[in-house]
Amino acid sequence: MEVHVVSKQDISQHASFSLPASATLGELGPSSVRIRPQIVSLGANNLSYAMLGTALKWWDLYPVQENYPAPYNDNSKWGIAPAWGFSTVVESTIPEIAPETLLYGIWPTTAVLTDMQLEKTTPQGHWIETSPHRQTLMSLYNHYVESPRSNPVCSLSSLSNYPSAVSPEEALSQLAWSSVFRTLWTCGYYLSEHVFQVHPDIKTPVHPLGNQFQLPWSESDADLSSAVVVSLGGSTKTARTFAYFLERKEKTVAPLGFLQVTSASVALSEATKAANPSFPSKAIEYADIESDETVEWLRQLNPSKIIVLEIGVRGDGLDRLLDSIKQNTALQFANVVIIKIGSPTKALSAEELIAAGQEIEQLGKVRCNTSGMQDTAIEAMGAETFFNSMDVKWEKLYHDRKLWAPDLKIRWSHGISGSDGIESGWTKICHGEVLANEASVYQLQETPPYA
Ligand SMILES: NC(=O)c1ccc[n+]([C@@H]2O[C@H](COP(=O)([O-])OP(=O)(O)OC[C@H]3O[C@@H](n4cnc5c(N)ncnc54)[C@H](OP(=O)(O)O)[C@@H]3O)[C@@H](O)[C@H]2O)c1
16 A cells, blocks of 8 residues: 655655555545556656646645655645556445446556545546545546546456457557556647647637637637647657647648657657658757758748747757747748747756746747647537547547557556656656656556456
8 A cells, every 4th residue: 555755845856655554544425436546657747747736736636645654744745646547446435436447537646545526427437526625626637537438448357357359468558558648649639630720610729728718829820831830859748649640631731841859750750651751741859950951941841930849848959949940041030939838858946947937938938738728629519529539539549559659668667666666767757767769657556456
């Protein structure tokens, strides 16, 4: 029964500890489930949840408990990093959710039982967390889905007597890829199909923060016909799925060109060729940002707009790109639009975070938020239509994974503490030791029922 906790002041300080077996939760409340986290993924997005956990309320997902040993029971100083994946229901006071049900959503990176209060929503099998302490969170993070909607494997125990159509390897692969991508892919999809194109069911361009704030985002902002799109941190999971949709756009709504800056240029070039060999796309290493070849490639496309997606840029890659554009007489008059999506994959200090916030204002970066973009789409399309269409798209994306992520391997790890657990994985991502071709997935229970 291990717990991993992270310091709210300095997320690179973290610890794990065991709770005694006697630490029980008491009687389960009404309209609630008691869950056991099973499989979660860890990547750059989890660092963001921690770094911005106070401002954007992500620490409120799973507050530390009073029965944790001191000092980790101090909610003002310690938090539990959340992660996407699957949990099993062990007890339920909701008639429609039986024990053994597998739920997809965002979970604590702990191996202990946790209580959640759920309310049914549309479509069937979707649930909203309604605990009072979570009500200031963005809607995306209070949304849970029973596994048949997100995964054909109905329960983890059914993995030991596999449904005949699904092999054990395939079942685990689906759980792993779903843990890594089931939410992350949607950011890239909304950017490509709702922000930089008018979606036929939404009918109006969607601002990268969503349209609920009524910030200006016109058809001209959404128009890529005279634009080059640059993705910084091209091998992040978010960027890879953005590339998948962008490179498959109809010619009439496609950009003039697409430049991916990455440490994995060979794999991304391969993905581009598989998508559409005639698409004007180029993947380069960070060292080649200012190279004559890159600048000439951009120049000959003659863009009047350069859209920079700042996803997981390494080092001073953004500054170097902007300088290179400014120094070229043919590019310097292009309108540069920077969409701020994420940060480098490492723990930023408080000073670095403040500097990053100031840079957003100074450079007029446009902030992006997946939850807001999703809320806009649900409002326009209705939840049933929206989620059904997203399920179909996710299945296709999963099916095509070798095309858009030919190099990406799932790296399975186990437990909370120890050299193979969440604690060690957290140290690695804090220090930027994430390999571009790996996606980390953790089995949290010591003896998982599907071992
Ligand atoms: N605003 C939103 O709604 C939203 C939605 C989704 C994600 N995000 C953010 O987007 C970012 C990417 O998330 P993700 O989960 O997709 O990332 P990820 O796949 O876990 O990121 C791994 C990648 O980070 C890049 N990277 C940058 N600096 C690095 C460093 N110092 N060491 C190692 N790798 C580094 C590498 O790509 P290259 O080698 O190609 O540089 C690496 O392949 C996160 O900040 C996340 O919070 C935001």
